[in-house]
Amino acid sequence: MEEAVEMVTPGEVLGKATDLKAGKGAYAASHNNTIYASLTGFRRIQAPPPASHDKRPTVEVTGHKAHGLVPEPGSVVIARVTKVMARTASADIMCVGPKSVREKFTGIIRQQDVRATEIDKVDMHLSFRPGDIVRAVVLSLGDARAYYLSTAKNELGVVSAESSAGATMVPISWTEMQCPLTGQIELRKVAKVVN
Amino acid sequence: MENKQSSSPASFVDSTVVPGDVVLDLSSMTNQTIKLGGGLRQDCDAISAMKAGTLRFSKPNKYWIESSQKRYVPCVEDTILGIVVDSKADNFLIDIKGPAMGFLPVLAFEGGTRRNIPKFEVGTLLYLRVVKANFGMNPELSCTDASGKAAEFGPLKDGYMFETSTGLSRKLLSSPTCPVLEALGKKLSFEIAVGLNGRVWVNAASPDTIVVVANAIMNSESLSGAQQIIMLYDLMDSLVVVLLRETKK
Numbered sequence: 001m002e003e004a005v006e007m008v009t010p011g012e013v014l015g016k017a018t019d020l021k022a023g024k025g026a027y028a029a030s031h032n033n034t035i036y037a038s039l040t041g042f043r044r045i046q047a048p049p050p051a052s053h054d055k056r057p058t059v060e061v062t063g064h065k066a067h068g069l070v071p072e073p074g075s076v077v078i079a080r081v082t083k084v085m086a087r088t089a090s091a092d093i094m095c096v097g098p099k100s101v102r103e104k105f106t107g108i109i110r111q112q113d114v115r116a117t118e119i120d121k122v123d124m125h126l127s128f129r130p131g132d133i134v135r136a137v138v139l140s141l142g143d144a145r146a147y148y149l150s151t152a153k154n155e156l157g158v159v160s161a162e163s164s165a166g167a168t169m170v171p172i173s174w175t176e177m178q179c180p181l182t183g184q185i186e187l188r189k190v191a192k193v194v195n
Numbered sequence: 196m197e198n199k200q201s202s203s204p205a206s207f208v209d210s211t212v213v214p215g216d217v218v219l220d221l222s223s224m225t226n227q228t229i230k231l232g233g234g235l236r237q238d239c240d241a242i243s244a245m246k247a248g249t250l251r252f253s254k255p256n257k258y259w260i261e262s263s264q265k266r267y268v269p270c271v272e273d274t275i276l277g278i279v280v281d282s283k284a285d286n287f288l289i290d291i292k293g294p295a296m297g298f299l300p301v302l303a304f305e306g307g308t309r310r311n312i313p314k315f316e317v318g319t320l321l322y323l324r325v326v327k328a329n330f331g332m333n334p335e336l337s338c339t340d341a342s343g344k345a346a347e348f349g350p351l352k353d354g355y356m357f358e359t360s361t362g363l364s365r366k367l368l369s370s371p372t373c374p375v376l377e378a379l380g381k382k383l384s385f386e387i388a389v390g391l392n393g394r395v396w397v398n399a400a401s402p403d404t405i406v407v408v409a410n411a412i413m414n415s416e417s418l419s420g421a422q423q424i425i426m427l428y429d430l431m432d433s434l435v436v437v438l439l440r441e442t443k444k
Contacts, residue, residue, distance in 0.1 A: 086327075086333075124332075125332060129331070165237065182238075
């Protein structure tokens with residue numbers, strides 16, 4: 001892998017499309033077959049994988065400081081529920097994978113994405129409450145306001161929640177959590193803890 | 196100096212409590228299940244009051260705090276009077292004198308389908324039932340009873356609506372019938388709908404009757420049963436005078 005520490009800015013020409021393939025942070029303009037940078041960063045050229053037919057190396061621009069993570073479809077995120085409504089719950093995405101994000105992303109969990117079975121009988125209030133920490137998977141980039149998240153798997157759902165008495169609750173089953181102070185059981189869509 | 200510290204649970208029942216009072220001590224009570232109603236909160240072994248009001252107890256095991264406010268806190272299965280504020284694609288937004296707007300789904304009517312969605316103007320008064328009332332969410336309302344029948348729910352036409360406290364609404368709906376309504380019903384004929392959120396609607400053939408009924412109900416809040424009857428006779432005497440004057444014209 002050839003590494004060049006050349007700093008480029010958006011709009012700079014990186015090469016010709018006949019010689020190079022546009023990777024991350026670069027794009028090919030169709031009208032004159034040139035590759036331009038779309039980010040500020042260092043220009044790197046990666047050799048083509050030996051198995052592919054295309055023999056062009058890939059040029060990519062990687063950030064000069066570590067960019068914050070951005071949720072991608074398919075990534076597992078940790079989010080805190082902010083609002084629970086009749087058919088949706090809003091959540092603030094805090095971590096993507098193991099790393100925390102630098103800026104706030106909003107996610108929405110729709111009623112049909114809460115669990116895999118009996119999706120029309122889901123009661124949002126019995127699955128999430130404001131303040132719960134949930135593990136979810138990003139379904140898609142969603143609309144302008146929020147990512148679409150899903151908790152429809154055993155290991156997804158509420159990871160940590162506080163009871164109305166203020167104590168962190170202990171999960172009992174995939175639908176119930178119990179407060180250690182008062183013994184009250186509250187209903188949530190609980191994530192299965194896999195050891 | 197004697198320290199009268201009789202903190203047995205029965206001592207607080209039917210007396211006034213303020214927020215922060217520890218009204219029940221679970222460690223001193225034997226193994227029993229208690230149901231806590233509105234206004235009470237559990238902190239490990241102590242049950243403390245969150246509202247100012249009277250602590251009530253009903254057999255076998257229900258405790259709750261009764262108080263009268265102008266603001267209504269939505270509760271499931273309450274019947275209330277709401278005013279339409281806006282209509283969206285799936286719901287009507289209804290003002291119910293509570294902390295948040297109520298949502299009335301457009302299909303929550305008897306025989307309601309996408310084809311015959313009722314059109315309510317802004318300001319329509321509706322008699323509704325609370326279906327879901329969770330903390331932090333907008334309450335969900337309905338114009339049918341639990342089995343799906345219309346059962347008197349829906350828009351109220353004509354008449355006069357006035358606001359009262361929640362305590363007075365509960366008194367008007369108590370059984371046996373409260374003295375005001377019983378005495379009014381003996382002399383006058385009128386229609387009345389009471390919302391537990393502090394709104395009352397009255398309709399009658401003549402405006403004089405409506406005014407007398409409304410004034411009687413509004414005056415009766417702080418009066419005892421006997422005082423209510425006296426107040427009523429005074430009101431109705433003046434109504435008789437007015438009617439006689441009208442007929443002489």
